[in-house]
Amino acid sequence: MINKNRIILVIILLIAVVLRFYNLGLTPPSLDWDEAAIGYNAYLLLETGRDEFGNILPVVMRSFNDYKPPLYFYLTILPVYLFGLTDFAVRVTSALGGVLTVLMTYLLVNRLVISRGSRYGLVAAGLLAISPWHIYLSRVGFESNIGLLFTVISVLLFLIAMRKIWMLTFAAISFALGTYAYHTQKIFLPLILILLIITFYRQLLKNKKQLLIAAISGILIITPFVHLMLTNKNVLSRVGNTSVYTDQTGLLMRSVSKLEIAQENGDLLGRVFANRRVTYTLTFINGYLAHLNPNWLFISGDNPRHKSPGMGLMYWWELPVLMTGIYVLARRRYPAGTKNIIFGWLFLAPVAAAITTEVPHAVRSLVMLPMLQIFTAFGLVKIIELVMQLSNKLKISIAVLLVFVISINFVYFVDSYFVHLDKEYSQSWQYGYKKVADYIKLNGDLYEKIVVSTKLEQPHVFMLYYLKYPPSEYLEDGGTDPILENTKFGKYEFREINWEQEKHDSNTLYVGHPDEIPGTGIYQIDYLDGVPAIEIAQG
Secondary structure (H helix, E strand, O other): OOOHHHHHHHHHHHHHHHHHHOOOOOOOOOOOHHHHHHHHHHHHHHHHOEOOOOOEOOOOEOOOOOOEOOHHHHHOHHHHHHHOOOHHHHHHHHHHHHHHHHHHHHHHHHHHOOOOHHHHHHHHHHHHHOOHHHHHHHOOOOHHHHHHHHHHHHHHHHHHHOOOHHHHHHHHHHHHHHOOOOHHHHHHHHHHHHHHHHHOHHHHHOOHHHHHHHHHHHHHHHHHHHHHHHHOHHHHHHHHHHEOOOOHHHHHHHHHHHHHHHHHHOOHHHHHHOOHHHHHHHHHHHHHHHOOOHHHHHHHOOOHHHOOOOOOOOOOOHHHHHHHHHHHHHHOOOOHHHHHHHHHHHHHOOHHHHOEOOOOOOOOOHHHHHHHHHHHHHHHHHHHHHHHOOOHHHHHHHHHHHHHHHHHHHHHHHHHHHHHHHHHHHHHHOOOHHHHHHHHHHHHHHOOEEEEOHHHOOHHHHHHHHOOOOHHHHHHOOOOOOOHHHOEEOOEEEOOOOOOOOOOOOOEEEEEOOOOOOOOOOEEEEOOOOOEEEEEEEO
16 A cells, blocks of 8 residues: 555655756856865865865865865765766755755654654655755755754654664764764754753663763764864864954944943943943844844845845745744643754754854754744644634635645745846856856966966865866875965966056966956956956956
8 A cells, every 4th residue: 555645755855856956056056165165175085085285084174274074075075976076066965965854854753743743744844845945055065954964863863762772873973973064063963962861861871881882982983073173273263263252352342332431430230231241142142033033034034145036044924834833832732852852953053153243144053944844834734724624615715825825935936046046146156267267278278377366256266176177286286375365286376466567478367357457358257147257368
């Protein structure tokens, strides 16, 4: 007998595949610099076993001196081997991770809600499959998507281990590996693990041997990173560069001024509230609550690299359904563990992103999404249950209205993303480097030196990537200079272009921003909206 739920799940997964793999190498219209760095470093690792700085099998990827977690880089090696150094190869790991997250969410909900779990699991998986937020970040080579996958898998394995204790070691391994996926997971995974331990401490204490084995396994996996963190202070530079607390002067300037006034006036309460600790706390609360802002979630969305035109991160119709789901789950009787995990996960999810700059931030807070979709699933199921109790005429009318609203919002998103995004947002995607590389492949032999402007944003990694520059030659030339602006290889030089002071000869090719090369270029590359992007000129 055919299992109806399995058929529905297969259909959901097929929808997830189509939405994540269709035109994957073409939309968004270009790689950004982080994707290009991932691609070329994976190429280097495949060919030489080293990264762009010459480090052998690094535990962290230095990249743009932001010391990225390495997992996505290593997972990209196989796609680069199979498909070559292409945009599809860089993004396919994230796309596949997105599809797997949909499946893992279904399994997680079934584990959390044993009674009628399949119904909630299918709805939650279906919502995640068509989620704009998840589709955005599944179609680009961002580490956060793999971090989310490992988060869901880790919690799922832990819950399975509460019934099959021998699985606890696999859960520990997944938790440990997740910290190598993305910076958010370094904060969120320990927090959710503490929540799980508090919730299930009785079961854990009954199996001390398995608990010890799991703990040792996890510790062994994270030891290389911990050792590097303790011996190389630069490893945490990304944390410092993105932390809202790094710029102490800017952060505390207003509170210092208020404190001086309070001291002059003998205002005790003023001195208390102008304290830097109060400022730190309020800054965190502001960053935390920013990620729960309905306007950001459902209307305006994030910056152009994390959204499509005219869309938020979630469908607007999900807002009332989400609120219904929160109410239903809060009121309905479920095991304490179920509520602890779902509410606790959502409560903890914005913590890592709240202490960073540029809040709210869709990439750093992606870990929120599964719980938002689970709450929405509870709300949608409840609404359907209520509708089914109505008269046939009213039932049909409301059902048609619901399907119409959901369909319209979905079709609008699909049109926005797959039709309009490339043209409207190409300026946010460093568009044009591939065309530069194509021009150089055809004409580069005519020049002894090629100067590429650093005003074009991390040009060295784009040239390495799109030219498929031989890894061994690049490392023999010295690889990437710790001072990125000093990086050179072959006949390529990267610096700002001052056209009036340049040595104008026919042996040099210049690639720069249109502002740097006045109307004397031999080839102009435009963004997809017609705005000039890159100018190529002969010296």
